[in-house]
Amino acid sequence: MDWDKLRIFHAVADAGSLTHAGDKLNLSQSAVSRQIRALEESLNATLFHRHARGLILTEQGELLFDATSAMSKRLDAASARIRDSEDEVFGELRVTTTFGFGTLWLAPRLPHLYEKFPDLKVDLMLEERVLDLPMREADVAIRMKEPSQADLIRKRLMTVRMKLYASRKYVDKHGIPETAADISEHRLICQNPSAAQVGASAVMVQGLMTHNPQSLLTVNNYFGVLQGVLHNLGIGVLPDYVTEDFPDLVHVLPESDSSEVPVYLAYPEELRHSRRIQAFRDFVQEEIIAHRKHLKALGKL
Numbered sequence: 494m495d496w497d498k499l500r501i502f503h504a505v506a507d508a509g510s511l512t513h514a515g516d517k518l519n520l521s522q523s524a525v526s527r528q529i530r531a532l533e534e535s536l537n538a539t540l541f542h543r544h545a546r547g548l549i550l551t552e553q554g555e556l557l558f559d560a561t562s563a564m565s566k567r568l569d570a571a572s573a574r575i576r577d578s579e580d581e582v583f584g585e586l587r588v589t590t591t592f593g594f595g596t597l598w599l600a601p602r603l604p605h606l607y608e609k610f611p612d613l614k615v616d617l618m619l620e621e622r623v624l625d626l627p628m629r630e631a632d633v634a635i636r637m638k639e640p641s642q643a644d645l646i647r648k649r650l651m652t653v654r655m656k657l658y659a660s661r662k663y664v665d666k667h668g669i670p671e672t673a674a675d676i677s678e679h680r681l682i683c684q685n686p687s688a689a690q691v692g693a694s695a696v697m698v699q700g701l702m703t704h705n706p707q708s709l710l711t712v713n714n715y716f717g718v719l720q721g722v723l724h725n726l727g728i729g730v731l732p733d734y735v736t737e738d739f740p741d742l743v744h745v746l747p748e749s750d751s752s753e754v755p756v757y758l759a760y761p762e763e764l765r766h767s768r769r770i771q772a773f774r775d776f777v778q779e780e781i782i783a784h785r786k787h788l789k790a791l792g793k794l
Contacts (some may be wrong), residue, residue, distance in 0.1 A: 498532040501525055502540065503561040506554065509547045582772040583612035590635040593715030594756075595619040598734045599635070599777075606776045613769065621690075626761050633760040633770055635777070637691045640759040648758045648774070651781050653732045655694045655751035657701075658742040663725045669745050670728070674704050676746075680727030681706035688713040693751035698730055701749065737787050 505514040505525060515525045533540050540554035550558055590599060595617055603615065624630035627644050634640065640647060659669075670676055683698045684690045688711075710726055712718050719739070722729035728745060732754075736742055758777060764770050 494535070495532070498528050498535075499557075499561050499564075501528045502532055502557065503565060505529060505541070505548065506550055506558045506561070509549075511548070582610040582768050584769060585614040585616060586633065586769045586773055587616040587618060587631045588633050588635070588773065589618040589620070589624045589631040591621055591637060592619045593732060594635060594637070594734070596714075596716045597719065597732070597738070601738060602780045605780065606773070609776070610772055613772070621688075626759060629761070632764060632767075633758065633773055635756065635758050637754050637756055639755065639757050642759075644762045645759045646762055646765060650756045650758050650777060651785075652753040652755050653734050654753055655691075655697050655730055656733050656747070657728050657745045657749055658722055658731050658735075659728045659745055660722055660725050661741050661743055663722075663727070664743050664745070666725075669743070673701065673746060673749050676701055676704045676706050676728070678707055680708035680710060682710045682712070682718050682721040682727045682729035684715065684718060684730070685711040685713050691754050693754050694730060697749065697751040701730075734784070737784055737791075740791065 501514065501518060501520070504518055505511060508514040508517060511522045511525045511529070514520075515522045518525065529540065536553070536557075538553040539551050540557060541548040542551055588599075596619065600617065603617075606615070607613065618624065618631055623636065623640070623642075624634065625642065626632075626634055626640070627642055635650070637653070639649075659667075667679060670679060681701060683701075684694060686695070686698065708727065710721050712721065715731055715735075718729045718731055719735060721727065722731065722742065723739070731742075736744070758774060760767075760770050760774075
């Protein structure tokens with residue numbers, strides 16, 4: 494069904510006159526009449542009773558007018574929301590990041606985002622595979638290396654290091670290793686070598702494995718590694734951003750810390766002016782600043 498004809502029909506039904514509708518639409522009476530006649534022919538129905546005082550809707554015309562009225566209200570509402578979107582944040586935002594960062598750092602902080610923007614709908618996609626942002630597989634990504642895809646806006650957020658952690662209960666019972674060679678007397682908890690992970694973590698684990706840990710627990714993501722550490726199973730390789738939320742973790746063998754791993758936020762160039770993207774970007778930056786301040790207060794930075 495032709496949208497333009499429906500628009501003209503709605504104006505005629507609302508005005509009750511071809512002439513008045515034409516004035517409103519800046520069309521001649523004959524042009525309006527031709528559009529109405531063409532719409533009636535396409536529907537094989539008479540939409541107006543014509544008499545000297547104007548036009549009255551037929552039963553079929555009333556059905557169509559109800560539909561175009563509902564459409565008009567929805568379009569007006571959408572137009573208002575679009576105009577208001579310069580000041581409001583609403584709608585769906587698809588965010589992709591790694592399983593570890595998403596579960597251990599981002600998800601616990603999302604309540605702060607929803608407090609500011611309760612109408613926002615976040616679809617959090619956690620996977621190690623790099624989604625194609627230019628092809629709109631996601632709207633925004635947080636990754637542990639600079640994205641190589643073209644037509645992306647990139648912002649370096651922070652750096653992280655992979656470090657060795659143990660629970661306080663574990664070190665009270667088993668002691669703290671003094672050198673990397675002492676890992677031979679402990680159980681090492683780390684990502685499975687076959688799991689996707691940042692290069693710095695893989696290099697760190699390879700170095701530790703040369704010291705023949707007494708026992709080994711491998712998991713395919715950092716959330717699983719953290720659970721093993723919190724349940725006193727051994728010494729785990731974890732990103733340092735977990736320390737704020739789990740202050741009782743003990744950092745061991747600092748000389749074994751990995752090199753710095755950059756964390757980037759990226760989104761397509763075409764979304765540069767998206768209020769949802771801007772709100773999420775500002776939220777992440779604010780949380781990182783608060784994270785650093787808290788670590789500094791704890792003497793961990």
